Amino acid sequence: MAVYTEVLDEDLEIFVDAYDIGRVLSCKGIAEGVENTNYLMQTDRAQYILTLYEKRVASEDLPFFLNLMEYLAEAGIPCPTPLHGRDGDALRTLCGRPAAIITFLHGMWPKRINAVHCSEVGAALARFHDAGAAFGMERPNALSLAAWRPLFEASQVRADDVRPGLTDLIAAELDYLEAHWPTDLPQGVCHADLFPDNVFFLGEELSGLIDFYFACNDFLVYDLAICLNAWCFERDNSFNVTKARRMLSAYRRERDVSDAEISALPTIARGAALRFLLTRLYDWLHQPEGAFVKPKDPLEYLTILQFHQGVSTPGEYGLD
Amino acid sequence: MAVYTEVLDEDLEIFVDAYDIGRVLSCKGIAEGVENTNYLMQTDRAQYILTLYEKRVASEDLPFFLNLMEYLAEAGIPCPTPLHGRDGDALRTLCGRPAAIITFLHGMWPKRINAVHCSEVGAALARFHDAGAAFGMERPNALSLAAWRPLFEASQVRADDVRPGLTDLIAAELDYLEAHWPTDLPQGVCHADLFPDNVFFLGEELSGLIDFYFACNDFLVYDLAICLNAWCFERDNSFNVTKARRMLSAYRRERDVSDAEISALPTIARGAALRFLLTRLYDWLHQPEGAFVKPKDPLEYLTILQFHQGVSTPGEYGLD
Numbered sequence: 001m002a003v004y005t006e007v008l009d010e011d012l013e014i015f016v017d018a019y020d021i022g023r024v025l026s027c028k029g030i031a032e033g034v035e036n037t038n039y040l041m042q043t044d045r046a047q048y049i050l051t052l053y054e055k056r057v058a059s060e061d062l063p064f065f066l067n068l069m070e071y072l073a074e075a076g077i078p079c080p081t082p083l084h085g086r087d088g089d090a091l092r093t094l095c096g097r098p099a100a101i102i103t104f105l106h107g108m109w110p111k112r113i114n115a116v117h118c119s120e121v122g123a124a125l126a127r128f129h130d131a132g133a134a135f136g137m138e139r140p141n142a143l144s145l146a147a148w149r150p151l152f153e154a155s156q157v158r159a160d161d162v163r164p165g166l167t168d169l170i171a172a173e174l175d176y177l178e179a180h181w182p183t184d185l186p187q188g189v190c191h192a193d194l195f196p197d198n199v200f201f202l203g204e205e206l207s208g209l210i211d212f213y214f215a216c217n218d219f220l221v222y223d224l225a226i227c228l229n230a231w232c233f234e235r236d237n238s239f240n241v242t243k244a245r246r247m248l249s250a251y252r253r254e255r256d257v258s259d260a261e262i263s264a265l266p267t268i269a270r271g272a273a274l275r276f277l278l279t280r281l282y283d284w285l286h287q288p289e290g291a292f293v294k295p296k297d298p299l300e301y302l303t304i305l306q307f308h309q310g311v312s313t314p315g316e317y318g319l320d
Numbered sequence: 321m322a323v324y325t326e327v328l329d330e331d332l333e334i335f336v337d338a339y340d341i342g343r344v345l346s347c348k349g350i351a352e353g354v355e356n357t358n359y360l361m362q363t364d365r366a367q368y369i370l371t372l373y374e375k376r377v378a379s380e381d382l383p384f385f386l387n388l389m390e391y392l393a394e395a396g397i398p399c400p401t402p403l404h405g406r407d408g409d410a411l412r413t414l415c416g417r418p419a420a421i422i423t424f425l426h427g428m429w430p431k432r433i434n435a436v437h438c439s440e441v442g443a444a445l446a447r448f449h450d451a452g453a454a455f456g457m458e459r460p461n462a463l464s465l466a467a468w469r470p471l472f473e474a475s476q477v478r479a480d481d482v483r484p485g486l487t488d489l490i491a492a493e494l495d496y497l498e499a500h501w502p503t504d505l506p507q508g509v510c511h512a513d514l515f516p517d518n519v520f521f522l523g524e525e526l527s528g529l530i531d532f533y534f535a536c537n538d539f540l541v542y543d544l545a546i547c548l549n550a551w552c553f554e555r556d557n558s559f560n561v562t563k564a565r566r567m568l569s570a571y572r573r574e575r576d577v578s579d580a581e582i583s584a585l586p587t588i589a590r591g592a593a594l595r596f597l598l599t600r601l602y603d604w605l606h607q608p609e610g611a612f613v614k615p616k617d618p619l620e621y622l623t624i625l626q627f628h629q630g631v632s633t634p635g636e637y638g639l640d
Contacts, residue, residue: 006431007431008431008432009428009430009431009432009521010432012428024428025426025427025522026424026425026426026427026428026520027428028350028351028352028360029350029351029352030348030349030350030351030360031348031349031350031351032348032349040348040350040360042367042426047362104346105346106345106346106362107345107346108329108332108344108346108347110329111326111327111328111329112328112329112330200346201329202345
């Protein structure tokens with residue numbers, strides 16, 4: 001939840017005048033997106049999302065994100081798509097920040113996850129991966145294996161304050177993953193942050209995927225592992241094998257998953273857990289003075305990592 | 321800005337089923353209202369505001385607020401009005417909190433105030449006061465003269481940490497106001513919190529008044545003084561007499577203001593300034609651990625108070 005930048009009425013009017021979307025009737029800051037400022041804007045024609053990109057999103061990456069959304073939406077993936085101004089540009093400037101107007105998607109993110117949600121997300125992710133195969137741009141994953149050790153070093157000194165023994169545990173896990181991380185799995189465009197608050201449903205039907213601002217190229221099964229971790233653990237951090245089975249089988253119905261990908265899943269899932277453990281740990285230990293965004297608990301992902309450390313075969317994820 | 325309570329999908333569905341408003345298509349927490357949780361909810365018929373009343377609003381006052389909104393809306397005041405469920409009830413329960421669905425108003429609150437805004441607000445406040453005259457319920461102002469000394473005592477020990485000399489200044493002002501506060505001015509229903517973020521405009525035309533959760537019975541001119549303080553001082557806290565003239569003359573065109581009210585204005589304006597100085601000072605000194613709402617600067621209202629202390633005749637407010 002965050003509204004970081006307040007937009008003056010006159011500035012908004014000038015900004016919206018560059019589009020052919022009618023007159024603004026309301027514009028309310030919404031509690032969506034932790035990295036950016038988002039407004040739900042209504043004109044006399046339709047509803048839109050107005051996003052101002054704050055400094056945590058690198059502006060040179062924005063064309064990748066916006067083009068990807070447009071590309072996927074055209075390919076039938078239910079996701080928001082940026083509007084183009086009369087001059088053809090989708091990416092503009094508002095209040096000194098890069099800004100865009102994107103289409104508004106109906107639906108609500110599920111607050112209480114059930115197995116049907118997991119199945120829908122698995123299928124949608126596979127379709128996303130298939131659709132992204134022909135996308136012409138690339139963005140390396142800035143939060144993949146190579147980034148984890150520097151991230152760890154930035155938190156290492158105080159990690160044991162969060163949980164005694166955490167430093168040694170992460171150090172050993174890093175050693176393991178650096179030694180065992182696969183190199184030759186199928187790659188493609190990943191969402192890389194498909195948590196429940198980025199997936200909308202109408203009833204039990206998936207109606208939209210949002211927040212493409214971590215999208216990047218990486219192993220497709222890494223994206224699947226991020227989803228598995230985000231959707232298939234209960235609030236008490238216990239693993240729900242029914243949810244996992246539903247997610248994985250729905251994914252495999254839509255996309256041909258290789259044996260190598262299946263075999264790598266336990267290692268990849270450890271990496272996907274470590275990635276969020278490390279970024280949350282960093283954010284936990286580096287809260288800016290006066291920040292009004294509550295950091296997420298890193299230890300939730302410690303439990304998830306430890307679960308995967310105990311997995312000896314992919315069958316334990318409910319795979320047939 | 322605040323979303324305090326997260327509503328589960330199933331709970332929302334059951335809640336909305338009590339109304340005849342269609343199917344929910346989206347429901348987003350909005351950065352509006354500091355005291356309550358507000359969602360902008362869209363159904364297949366219209367947009368609504370879903371409000372959950374958090375503990376700072378006394379639930380026994382809610383019938384007053386909701387009935388007042390309904391009464392004023394029927395009298396032609398542009399304000400949200402609560403919806404009634406199929407059973408006739410407007411006030412229900414959601415997530416263990418009192419909750420209501422109210423109509424959605426178009427418009428945006430002005431981020432940069434000009435004299436036209438002040439004129440529009442003055443006229444709207446007068447019409448509000450006239451319309452409220454026949455409203456059948458009463459609610460004493462819990463933040464009037466009698467409340468100020470206890471509020472001060474709760475902050476007194478640390479007031480000088482905020483500004484050296486503040487304790488003595490407030491103590492003297494309290495003595496003055498207790499000795500000089502009028503007793504026989506025209507009373508009626510006041511909004512009592514008509515700050516710019518509670519007034520919507522479409523272009524330069526006022527389109528709505530919102531947030532009635534401080535509404536109460538008090539001197540009407542006290543409500544006008546709250547507006548004067550909230551709208552007619554610049555960001556550097558200098559008094560803008562043009563804005564004040566426009567506000568006061570627009571108000572007087574709509575409502576007959578007595579000579580006694582005009583004469584009392586400098587004293588009343590001091591009281592209206594002290595009220596916000598005291599509540600902001602209290603909130604400043606009593607920030608709950610881990611709170612994510614930034615308290616407002618109390619010293620802004622110290623400057624406003626000091627301005628009014630220097631006023632010797634109401635003519636200094638731009639009155640003819």
